[in-house]
Amino acid sequence: MKIQSLAIIFIIIIMPITIVLSEYINNKISTEKTELVYDTRLLNSTYDAIKAYQLNTVNNAFGDVTNKKIQDVEAAANTFYNSLSSNFNYTGYRSEVMKEYVPAIVFTMYDGYYIHSPFNNTLTEVSEGSYDTSYSKDGEIAEGLKPYVYYICRYIRGSDDFVITYTLDNYITIQGIINGNYVYDYGYLYSIANVPNEEGIYKKDVHTYSYNRVEFKDDDTEELKEFVGNTEYSYVKINGKKYYLDDNKYSDRGIDEITVNGVTFKQSAGIFFIDENGEKNYSQTKGYSDDNTAEENSEFLKYYQAIKKNKSAFEYYKNAYEFSSAVLGSAVTGYKDKAGTEVRGGYGLSDLKTSDAYIYKHPASDTTSIEEYGEFDIFKETGNTKIQNETSNFNQHRKAIIRYVVETNLATSISSFSSNANTTFVMPKISEEDWETIENDVCAISFLQGMSIGAKKYNGYSVVANTLTKEYIDENDIYILANSNGTDIYCKVNDNHILSGESYNIKSKGDLGYYPGAWKINFEQKQDVSSGSDTIYYNPINYLGSYTSIMGSSGVNQIGDDMYTYISNKDNNLKKIYYMALGRERWGSYNVNNINYEIYGNNGNEYFLKDY
Secondary structure: OOHHHHHHHHHHHHHHHHHHHHHHHHHHHHHHHHHHHHHHHHHHHHHHHHHHHHHHHOOOOOOOOHHHHHHHHHHHHHHHHHHHHHHOHHHOOOHHHHHHHOOOEEEEOOOEEEEEEEEEOOOOEEEOOEEOOOOOOOOOEEEEEOOOEEOEEEEEEOOEEEEEEOOOOOEEEEEEEEOOEEEEEEEEOOOEOOOOOOOOEEEEEOOEEEEOOEEEEOOOOEOEEEEEOOEEEEEEEEOOEEEEEEOOOOHHHOOOEEEEOOEEEEOOOEEEEEOOOOOEEOOOOOOOOOOOOHHHHHHHHHHHHHHHOEOHHHHHHHHHHHHHHHHHOOOOOOOEOOOOOEOOOOOOOOOOEHHHEOOOOOOOOOOOOOHHHOOOEOOOOEOOEOOOOOOOHHHHHHHHHHHHHHHHHHHHHHHOOOOOOOOOOOOOOOOHHHHHHHHHOOEEEEEEEEEEOOOOEEEEEEEEEOOOOOOOOOOOOEEEEEEEOOEEEEEEOOEHHHHHOOOEEEOOHHHHOOOOEEEHHHHOOEEEHHHOOOOEEEOOOOOEEOHHHHHOOOOEOOOOOOHHHHHHOOOHHHHHHHHHHHHHHHHOOOOOOOOOHHHHOOOOOHHHHOOO
16 A cells, blocks of 8 residues: 555544544543542532531530530531632632532531431421411421431341440440330440459449459549649539539638538539630539538539549449440349339340341342341450450441441432532442441541533542541540650550650659540640630640650551550550540540430439439
């Protein structure tokens, strides 16, 4: 073939194909670049939402109260939309327009989650055919939080029919019919040790419980201290709120010490908490006075004892033992569930199977189930793996339930979303790594779909963990106070300096009045509003933090499977400090199951104070 013929063939056939392929490849590259840009914008907006939630909750004494939490989640969602519209502003997308491409934002909490998305508003009839339309109309599309969804699973086994609500750790709530009786109970679930040297919780006597060969006695108390402004106070955390002892509040009553019912205190002592305005509030617990009722003075003495002789860690392991015994074996004599019913025998759930879950193989659909995770005993120990360990049967099932609840409800919510954007909204495939975050952390999940990015429509999501949350005490967030060349410094439990004993010497309870373990949230800087017009910030715990183990990742040992396994192999001094701090913080954390003082007007703290 002549060279001219080849040239003609190249010009007529090959060159157009080359041009088309080049254009196609350039278009694909441009689409991928745009997709990466949109991924970054979505991620940044989700981070902004998490940051807004942290700012509104971490330093707020009422951040865990349900109504306040809803406000904070709504504010975080608005921050997300504002940030997203700002990130896309130069492309011409306004805030209201961007909402047309966001089918849902999810805020996962400790025991459930909120979905923020448009929904069909259904009003309740005031009278037949009549609705109160003062604020909204029946049937209109409204935007906001849908009802809270718990991580809940129903179990049917013979005549037993009950539900278990799971959380991000080993705390569960049981409610329903078991052994012919109605049960309402909740607590932290641990493996029971049959002898003192086994791992798990063991009852030595009425005054002593042990966990992993570390003993907790009811007379081994602590007096916790932290700063409010420039003054250090003793305090106790009850139901998520801290109560501080001010020895000099009522000086007009005298400053001498008096003894009542074996409790010695200053007449001028008062107890305050930090209210929603950031101010000291002495109204909940009155100082001791002859003008008070007997009940008011009795309540003051209980709070005073709880502050001066804090035994939250003992109460945590005691209650965990009693609850776990009722769930897995035989209830201790006289044990009552949280409805006040005495439990005879136990709940008999040690052989509860995944196949007993109603959703194991849902009768309506073979695909809507947890059957793929297999059939096994939920609470069974496997080898050295205990219930609380990350790789236990319990945790495998717990995470499967959380994933099922989130995935099924979210898929329905997204598929039913409609907007002016000409697109079909579908649940994207979330990576296994992101599911691991969702199943183990408080986080925000955002979705952005339907925007044209060239060769296709954008369909992205973002998952950001909230590492500063008051409602979840992660076992990895306990720090240890040690001394380094004369300077007190907090570091992570796996900091190799405290393990070698060469650089950092762990402080003792005798040095502080409490065991030198602290939850990382206690280090967050706060504002002292009582300082007047000047803005003064202070650190509740006035110690330095280790740069290498807290801020960085050097100088630490690998934890391995989980913190429980890691700490179980360390010496008893470090274990005692860690377990005390973990138990103390969890026992004092906000519990949605307990009647809350601020909402209902009666003292929901009585459950925590009954042993003082």
